[in-house]
Amino acid sequence: MNLSFRSQSSLYSRVTLLPVDLNLNNYRLAFENEFFIKSLINTLIVCFSSTLIALLFSLMAAYSLTILKYKGRDTLGRIIVIAFLTPGAILFIPMAVIAANIHLSNTLRGLILVYLSFLVPLGTYLLIGFFKSIPLELEEAARIDGANRLQALFFIILPLVAPGLISVAIITFTGAYNELLYSLVINTNPDVRTLPVTIVWLTNSEESPWGLMMACSAMAALPVMLLYFAGQRFVVEGLQTGSVKG
Amino acid sequence: MILPTILVLLFFFLYPLIFEIYTSFTNKTLSNDPKFVGFQNYILLLQNPEFITAVKNSIVYVSVVQIGKFTLGLGVAILLNQKLRARGLWRGLVLVPYAIPGFVAFLIWRLLYHTEVGALNIILQGIGLIDSPISFLGERDWAMPAVIVSTIWRGFPFWAIMFLAALQAVPAELYEAAAVDGANAWHRFRNISLPGIRPVILIVFMLSTINTINSFEAIWLQTGGGPSDATVILPIFAYRSLGNFQLGEASAAALSLVPISIVFSILILRKLRKD
Numbered sequence: 013m014n015l016s017f018r019s020q021s022s023l024y025s026r027v028t029l030l031p032v033d034l035n036l037n038n039y040r041l042a043f044e045n046e047f048f049i050k051s052l053i054n055t056l057i058v059c060f061s062s063t064l065i066a067l068l069f070s071l072m073a074a075y076s077l078t079i080l081k082y083k084g085r086d087t088l089g090r091i092i093v094i095a096f097l098t099p100g101a102i103l104f105i106p107m108a109v110i111a112a113n114i115h116l117s118n119t120l121r122g123l124i125l126v127y128l129s130f131l132v133p134l135g136t137y138l139l140i141g142f143f144k145s146i147p148l149e150l151e152e153a154a155r156i157d158g159a160n161r162l163q164a165l166f167f168i169i170l171p172l173v174a175p176g177l178i179s180v181a182i183i184t185f186t187g188a189y190n191e192l193l194y195s196l197v198i199n200t201n202p203d204v205r206t207l208p209v210t211i212v213w214l215t216n217s218e219e220s221p222w223g224l225m226m227a228c229s230a231m232a233a234l235p236v237m238l239l240y241f242a243g244q245r246f247v248v249e250g251l252q253t254g255s256v257k258g
Numbered sequence: 259m260i261l262p263t264i265l266v267l268l269f270f271f272l273y274p275l276i277f278e279i280y281t282s283f284t285n286k287t288l289s290n291d292p293k294f295v296g297f298q299n300y301i302l303l304l305q306n307p308e309f310i311t312a313v314k315n316s317i318v319y320v321s322v323v324q325i326g327k328f329t330l331g332l333g334v335a336i337l338l339n340q341k342l343r344a345r346g347l348w349r350g351l352v353l354v355p356y357a358i359p360g361f362v363a364f365l366i367w368r369l370l371y372h373t374e375v376g377a378l379n380i381i382l383q384g385i386g387l388i389d390s391p392i393s394f395l396g397e398r399d400w401a402m403p404a405v406i407v408s409t410i411w412r413g414f415p416f417w418a419i420m421f422l423a424a425l426q427a428v429p430a431e432l433y434e435a436a437a438v439d440g441a442n443a444w445h446r447f448r449n450i451s452l453p454g455i456r457p458v459i460l461i462v463f464m465l466s467t468i469n470t471i472n473s474f475e476a477i478w479l480q481t482g483g484g485p486s487d488a489t490v491i492l493p494i495f496a497y498r499s500l501g502n503f504q505l506g507e508a509s510a511a512a513l514s515l516v517p518i519s520i521v522f523s524i525l526i527l528r529k530l531r532k533d
Contacts, residue, residue, distance in 0.1 A: 073263035080259065088260065090527060095271045097465075097523045099472035101493035102515050105500055105508050106274035106281065129270030132263055161259065190359040192475045193493075197500065208361035212479065215365060222369060233362040240357035244350065251416065252423050 038227035047202060048228050051210035057120055058206060059188040062127040066184050067177065069128070070135030075165050077136070078143040079151055089140070096133035100193045103129070108197040118201040126194050131184045138183065141253035142176025143169075179250025182243045186236050207232050282509040292506070299510040309511065311487045312495040319406060319477075319491050320470050326410035327466060328459075331417025336447075338418070339425045349422070356415035364479035367408035371395050371480070395481050398488045405489050409476045413466065420462045424455035461529055464522045472515055 042048050077089050100107075107126055108117070116122030146169065154168040155161075170177070192208045199205055205213070211232060214225050240247055282299055286292035303309045338349055355363060370377050371394035379391040394404040432450050441449070474493040477483060483490035483498065490498070492515050499508035 069262040069266065072259040076259035088264070091267065092263070093527055093530065094523055095267055097468055097526065098271070098275075098519065099468065099515075101472035101474050101496065102512050102519065103271070103274050103278070105496065105505065105512050106278040107270070108500070109281075109505065110274055110277060126270060128266050129274075132266045133271075136263060165259075186359075190361060192361050192478075193497075197497075208359070211361060211365065215368075222372075222375060225365070226369065229362040229365055233358050236359055237357050240353065241350065244353065247353075248419055248423075251419065 038223045039231070041224050042227045042231060045224070045228070047205070047210050047214070050203065051205045051207045052232075054120060054204055055189060055207040058123050058127065059185055062124045062131055062188050063181060063185045065124070066128055066131035066135045067181055069132050070139050070180065071165070071170075071177070073132070073136040074139035074143045075161075075169065078140055079148060079169075080161075092133050092136050096130075096137045100130065100191075104193050104197050107194060111198050116198075118199050118204050120204055123195060123198055123204070123206070126198060127188050127191065130191075131188060134187060135180050135184050138180045138250055138253060139173065139176060142173045142180075145253075146172045175246060175249065176253070178243060179246035179253075182239055182247055183250050186239065189236050278509045278513060281505055282513050284506050286505040288503045288505070295506065299506045302507060303510055303514070308487050308490065309495060312490045312492050313514075315402070315487075315489060316471060316491040318402065319409075319489075320467065322406050323409045323413070323470050324463065324467060326406065327414045327417050328463070330410060330414040331462075332421055334414065334418040335421035335425055336451075338422050349419075352415050352418050354415075355412050356419075358412075360412065360475050361479060363412050364408060364476055367404075367411075368395065368480045371404055396485055398485055401481050401485060401488045405477050405480050408480065409470070409473065412476065413470070416466065417462055420458055421455055424458035425451060428454035457529075461526065464526050464529075468519050468522050471518055 073092070077085060077092070107129070111117045111122050111126060116125065150168055150172070151164050154164045159167065190208065191206075192212070195206045195209050196212075199209070202210075202213075211225065211228055214221070214228060281292070283294060283296060284292035285295045285298070334352055338345060338352065342348060358366075369375070371379075373379060373391045373393045373396065376391075376394070378394065379388075382388045383391065392400060394400045428451060432454075433446055436446050436450060472493055473491075474497065477489050477491060477494055478497070481489045483494040492511065496508055496512040496515075499511050502508075
């Protein structure tokens with residue numbers, strides 16, 4: 013990290029552990045780097061859209077899988093856990109081909125759709141844990157009082173699972189923000205690159221400007237790290253609900 | 259209610275999976291008309307020395323990383339479970355490697371390992387342990403240990419936080435009773451703490467193993483699988499095959515990750531159902 017404050021020349025002339033001429037030049041350069049800004053915007057668009065959609069879908073799915081009763085419910089629940097446990101490393105090849113076939117490669121829309129493939133199972137899986145902890149009678153009471161399913165979900169259940177929803181929002185947003193493999197194989201055009209891909213691309217470019225790169229990395233890391241520490245309580249709770257209580 | 263999720267699963271989980279299985283039995287490239295070739299891709303894979311290396315590397319990488327995460331995670335959890343000053347602060351610090359985005363974390367490690375400007379070389383030379391800089395990520399003997407260390411660093415907080423929560427859930431009376439009976443610290447750990455957190459250890463181990471077997475970015479960002487094939491694990495191998503546009507072979511390679519993932523998934527499902 014401390015390299016991000018150093019100039020290119022001092023980086024190579026005298027190699028020391030602590031910065032000699034502290035400056036913010038690299039940060040200024042990062043903000044002037046059109047690739048950096050562009051991909052930051054791309055990343056934010058993709059992350060906000062996919063997180064919002066994933067939250068809505070998972071909320072409905074978790075409601076359905078814990079409160080409604082129908083045939084095949086448990087099987088569906090199991091399929092969702094399997095989807096949650098299936099990593100991108102297995103699916104990235106067909107995903108890239110399919111995205112290309114339906115003309116979604118090199119679009120942000122395509123990336124949002126593909127991200128749903130892991131965000132929705134993740135969100136549903138985590139939310140089921142939170143749904144199981146709320147008393148079912150409340151929902152039944154609301155329905156007897158004449159609320160329909162959607163009203164019951166949004167006015168009775170939602171406030172109760174709000175903390176869970178916050179943890180799931182943080183975890184899914186971070187998941188989308190950090191995703192590298194899908195983004196790498198689906199979007200190859202610099203205009204639609206996300207932040208991770210751009211930073212990797214900067215690293216592998218000829219001059220390898222470590223100072224600039226670290227400045228970009230520091231700024232890229234900042235939003236999710238702030239999110240993590242501001243919501244530390246929720247994150248930890250979410251992780252524990254997800255993997256321990258199931 | 260569940261319809262949108264079913265659609266997502268259908269189009270972006272089942273369909274790609276079936277498509278991939280189908281492709282692995284064809285000679286599909288980017289442009290040709292795929293022809294059915296039976297098990298040829300799988301046979302080719304087994305005859306490919308780089309694939310065999312990838313399997314071996316994966317086994318080494320995953321086993322050492324998991325042992326490391328377990329040891330470090332449990333150690334840190336036990337430390338954090340003591341009555342420390344500013345425990346909240348320490349717990350926050352432990353989360354740092356996990357909170358840094360992976361793509362940033364592994365680039366920082368790549369820089370730490372750097373031959374000329376890397377902090378590790380500067381420190382080792384400074385205290386006189388080595389005479390000339392070591393190219394940690396560029397030499398066959400060093401690359402695997404180097405990526406293993408960074409992967410452990412990035413992954414242990416998840417284990418530590420889980421173990422800590424489990425340790426805190428162990429009733430304090432048990433410890434008090436044991437102390438009255440004269441049990442020493444090791445006995446209390448062995449007979450109370452460890453059994454208490456056993457279920458958590460199992461599930462964290464399984465979740466983390468699936469993730470580690472399939473981890474792409476840790477190695478790809480640091481060595482890209484190199485030098486030559488020294489750190490190629492299966493996901494990197496599949497990615498490299500995709501680069502050659504031999505989709506059939508690449509699919510077969512990616513699918514070779516499925517059996518082990520399925521075994522662990524079934525174990526997790528069983529565990530969840532029991533709870």
